Amino acid sequence: MIEKNLARQKTTKTYYGLGTKINLTLFGNVTDSQLNASNQLIAYYEDLLTVNRPHSEVMAINQAAGKQPVQVSDATYTLTKRALQLSRQRFGFNATIGPLVKLWRIGFAGAQVPTQTAINERLKIIDPDQTNFDDQNLTIFLKQPGMELDLGGIAKGYIADRVADYWRAYGRRSGMIDLGGNLLLVGDAPTHTDGLWRIGVQEPNSKRGQSILNVAIGPCSAVTSGIYERHLEAAGHSYHHILDSQTGYPKENDLASVTIFSKKSIDGEIETARLFFAGQPIPGWAVDRPDIYGAVFVTKDKRVTIVGLENATVTLLDDTYQVKSVVKK
DSSP states (O other), rough: OOOOTTTTTTTEEEEEETTTEEEEEEEESSOOHHHHHHHHHHHHHHHHHHSSOOOOOHHHHHHHTTOOOOOOOHHHHHHHHHHHHHHHSSSSOOOOHHHHHHHHHHTTTTOOOOHHHHHHHHHTTTOOOOOETTTTEEEEESSSSTTOOTTTTTHHHHHHHHHHHHHHHHOOOOOEOOSEEEEEEESOOSTTOOEEEEEEEEEEEEEOOOEEEEEEEEEEOOOOOOOSSSSEEEEEEEEEEEEOTTTSBOOSEEEEEHHHHHHHHHHHHHHHHHHHHSSOTTTTTTTTTTTTTEEEETTTTTTEESSOGGGEEEEEEOTTTTEEEEOOO
């Protein structure tokens, strides 16, 4: 009798949404309808949170800036409130950066290097303190006309976590959620006898899938922020998409990318912003956070710094890179 190893049998479907290619993979006995339903959940959240269409709950908040509060769904309220609270910590992440993103349009048609005058005008209305949220009525208010929320720095992580919740609710034992730069691995890896996943850290100057190193790790999220993801070439200069709400320009430092390994994808989003803007490892970073496992810094001059991950779990694949140091959290 021939028996199939259902644990290793996998089904992958590719979709397009959130401005990127989405790959959803489930292991075991899977039907297309389960993956399609997962994608419908992604589309549901995109409909609520996008700022790249005329209509969404977040766009309704933006369009009412300076006029009146807007009542939204529980999901939009919860995520937006958290985003604004984080923005007030001023470590780099800023959910009110919308006017600046729309001005540069890096990664979209019509991308341009704005004038200093235009940048200065936008900076005046990028202020997370100029927002109100009402827990009783689930309303959000942007106080100044022209203010705009942009949750692009946090929404993918939130959505990936919701898909993982959906899979667990149906008892799915293992799977991969790939939202383009956000990877969330559910359960153990059926394809490896040790049950650990192998996650590659992208080589910034190569096509997607070419890795500098890989990390052997259990169920986790891997989120990368890199200057190679979207950029604008103008007058002999390359401008990446990670904008600094203090200066109005892309954040400049020695980093090509930062990858965070964490339990939840939303925390990976938050911490990639924190570490990218810091430009280097932060002493004591995440020392009290057992749900954040570690980070990999990659510099423009091909140096790698590993934080919080055991040396034995990391395999260097590209010998043109130098592992500078392995740092404990």
